[in-house]
Amino acid sequence: MTRRMVDDAALRRALALVLLVAAGARAAPMTDDEVKQRFELATRLYSQGNTLEALDELERLAKTTELPAVLVNLVIVNAELGRPEASVAVADRLLAKPGTLDAARLTRVRAIRDEQRQKLGEVMVTSPVDGVELSLAGKVVGQTPLQKPVLSRSGTVML
Numbered sequence: 001m002t003r004r005m006v007d008d009a010a011l012r013r014a015l016a017l018v019l020l021v022a023a024g025a026r027a028a029p030m031t032d033d034e035v036k037q038r039f040e041l042a043t044r045l046y047s048q049g050n051t052l053e054a055l056d057e058l059e060r061l062a063k064t065t066e067l068p069a070v071l072v073n074l075v076i077v078n079a080e081l082g083r084p085e086a087s088v089a090v091a092d093r094l095l096a097k098p099g100t101l102d103a104a105r106l107t108r109v110r111a112i113r114d115e116q117r118q119k120l121g122e123v124m125v126t127s128p129v130d131g132v133e134l135s136l137a138g139k140v141v142g143q144t145p146l147q148k149p150v151l152s153r154s155g156t157v158m159l
Contacts, residue, residue, distance in 0.1 A: 012115055020040050030145035039070060051077060066093060068101040075112050084116035091116070123159070134159070 030038070042057035055077045061070045071094040078087035093114035099105055126133055127144040134141050134150075136159055141150045 027080055033062060033117065035065055039067075040071065045159075046073070048076065049080060055081065062090070066097065066099070068099045068105070072101070072105055072109055079116050081110050083155065084119040086122065087116040088113055088151060117151075119153060120151045121154045123152050124149040125159070 038057055038061050040059070042054045045051075045057060046054035053073075057071055058074045058077060061067070062074055071090055074090045075087050075094065078084075078090060093110050094101070094109055095106075095113070101109075123136060125144065125146055130144055132144040134144065134146070136150055136152055138158070
């Protein structure tokens, strides 16, 4: 009987731990002040030449906000880091919903997007079997049937 009670208690502790970890894994919504602080941190990191750290902050922000300034900076930083797939994807996301973005920034985003798009090729895969997970260069890009071509750097890539 004691053994069963210990097992139940251990099970409850394990379940509580799993729930705690799962709750922590979900991103809590940021307050406006937190968004502002993170954006200022990303801007400061970028100005100091810490481009990768700035990218990390901007990507965290982009998961919780659709602020055009965050997305514009993601387009720029991804392009500077030689990540045309990411730059084009963020630019497309921004151009689909530009919000209050001014004309000059829209023009800049379009120009960067067009420049980065020139560095990419398209891969289209057909398969007689639906639901096959496809990875390109080690990154999952979808399942068959693909709805549209996948953008990839020009050259040889592993499918």
